[in-house]
Amino acid sequence: MSKINGSERSFTFGGTTKSGINSDPCSRAWVEVDSKAIENNSRIFKNFVGQDCLLMAVVKADGYGHGAVTVAKAALIGGADSLGVATLEEGIELRKAGLNCQILILGNLINSEELSTSFYWDLVPTISGIREAIICNNIAENNHKKFVIHLKVDTGMTRLGCNCDEVKELVARIDNLESLSLEGIYSHLASADTDLINQSLTSLTQIQLNRFKKTLKNLGERSNFLRRHLANSAGTLSDKQLHFDMVRVGLSIYGYLPIRGFQSDLNLKPALKVKARVTLVREVQNDVGVGYGHLFKTKRKSKLAVVAIGYADGISRSLSGKISASIDGVLVPQVGAIAMDQMVFDITAKPEIKVGQVLTLLGTDGENFISPHNWSDLSGSIPWEVLCSFRNRLPRVVT
Numbered sequence: 591m592s593k594i595n596g597s598e599r600s601f602t603f604g605g606t607t608k609s610g611i612n613s614d615p616c617s618r619a620w621v622e623v624d625s626k627a628i629e630n631n632s633r634i635f636k637n638f639v640g641q642d643c644l645l646m647a648v649v650k651a652d653g654y655g656h657g658a659v660t661v662a663k664a665a666l667i668g669g670a671d672s673l674g675v676a677t678l679e680e681g682i683e684l685r686k687a688g689l690n691c692q693i694l695i696l697g698n699l700i701n702s703e704e705l706s707t708s709f710y711w712d713l714v715p716t717i718s719g720i721r722e723a724i725i726c727n728n729i730a731e732n733n734h735k736k737f738v739i740h741l742k743v744d745t746g747m748t749r750l751g752c753n754c755d756e757v758k759e760l761v762a763r764i765d766n767l768e769s770l771s772l773e774g775i776y777s778h779l780a781s782a783d784t785d786l787i788n789q790s791l792t793s794l795t796q797i798q799l800n801r802f803k804k805t806l807k808n809l810g811e812r813s814n815f816l817r818r819h820l821a822n823s824a825g826t827l828s829d830k831q832l833h834f835d836m837v838r839v840g841l842s843i844y845g846y847l848p849i850r851g852f853q854s855d856l857n858l859k860p861a862l863k864v865k866a867r868v869t870l871v872r873e874v875q876n877d878v879g880v881g882y883g884h885l886f887k888t889k890r891k892s893k894l895a896v897v898a899i900g901y902a903d904g905i906s907r908s909l910s911g912k913i914s915a916s917i918d919g920v921l922v923p924q925v926g927a928i929a930m931d932q933m934v935f936d937i938t939a940k941p942e943i944k945v946g947q948v949l950t951l952l953g954t955d956g957e958n959f960i961s962p963h964n965w966s967d968l969s970g971s972i973p974w975e976v977l978c979s980f981r982n983r984l985p986r987v988v989t
């Protein structure tokens with residue numbers, strides 16, 4: 591029997607009335623987030639940088655795909671002092687969730703409307719020039735309050751930031767704008783992660799460090815009253831010289847080293863797992879094509895498991911036939927093209943797998959650890975992109 595109930599369809603099944611919407615987030619495929627791991631990693635970094643250095647947890651892009659509010663709360667419990675986001679909306683989401691620490695917007699807000707919203711929500715904008723500084727000053731003046739800002743300096747990334755040789759004059763002009771409170775000055779490293787391969791600062795990071803130091807020196811005493819920050823995860827890990835007054839850690843807060851193989855005894859814990867259920871198990875003969883384009887053909891009589899996750903969930907099609915998933919500590923290879931909503935695994939080596947069982951596609955399962963580095967190596971990407979790819983169709987389940 592079925593009846594329309596509001597906008598939902600409900601029906602009776604086995605004597606119980608069920609809503610047409612499946613409310614179990616783990617019914618198909620999901621991202622599992624270990625908030626204690628984030629807390630742990632944040633605590634590790636706080637201890638690592640020491641008492642004289644602040645820790646900003648970078649939670650932009652929905653907390654690198656983990657869920658921004660979850661990771662922000664966990665990072666703060668672990669000892670992070672402030673949060674970094676990319677956009678106004680990301681900052682507002684955190685404020686609406688009740689987080690009242692300092693939040694720096696790392697992207698550029700360009701007009702009075704955006705900067706007024708930033709002011710209203712007490713979000714600190716990044717300023718790269720006098721144009722935005724004047725807009726901020728006008729907003730604050732009209733509200734009879736100070737607008738806290740951070741100035742970005744381009745030391746070699748060639749993206750946001752003013753030129754190093756403009757900083758002295760710019761700071762003087764900003765200091766003359768009475769409703770502004772210039773609290774921080776920062777820059778961003780362009781290749782600290784690749785420099786980590788050698789475990790020493792190589793040319794570009796060294797050049798950026800030198801430029802940043804020279805810029806601060808040019809500011810004289812004034813620079814001592816500014817919060818100076820330069821390092822991302824890789825910079826933080828590679829050399830204490832890069833720490834200054836604050837570090838901005840993203841990837842490593844989530845438990846990953848920017849470069850696989852980097853020798854570190856920090857004991858970071860990866861926080862994310864991607865899991866999906868087997869929806870069908872079948873036996874097929876030798877030489878049977880599997881999936882779109884028959885990219886894979888069985889080489890023997892095989893047992894296959896269809897799993898309900900695909901590229902519409904954020905798993906790149908370019909990984910087709912290259913990844914494995916873990917179940918009960920056994921790795922089973924994915925075969926054929928990854929489709930929009932499904933992919934197939936060859937479970938001949940583990941024939942007892944049944945419909946409804948869960949495969950771990952990414953993360954730790956027993957002794958197996960499938961890292962975003964594995965996927966990014968296979969797809970020509972980077973772990974940052976792998977983590978940010980998971981769509982909202984995959985529920986985030988916090989453990």
Ligand SMILES: Cc1ncc(COP(=O)(O)O)c(C=O)c1O
Pocket residue numbers: 648696778821822823824838839840841842848
């Ligand atoms: C300005 C800025 N600082 C810090 C970070 C954190 O970088 P990572 O994830 O490598 O630690 C980012 C991320 O891209 C960033 O844009």
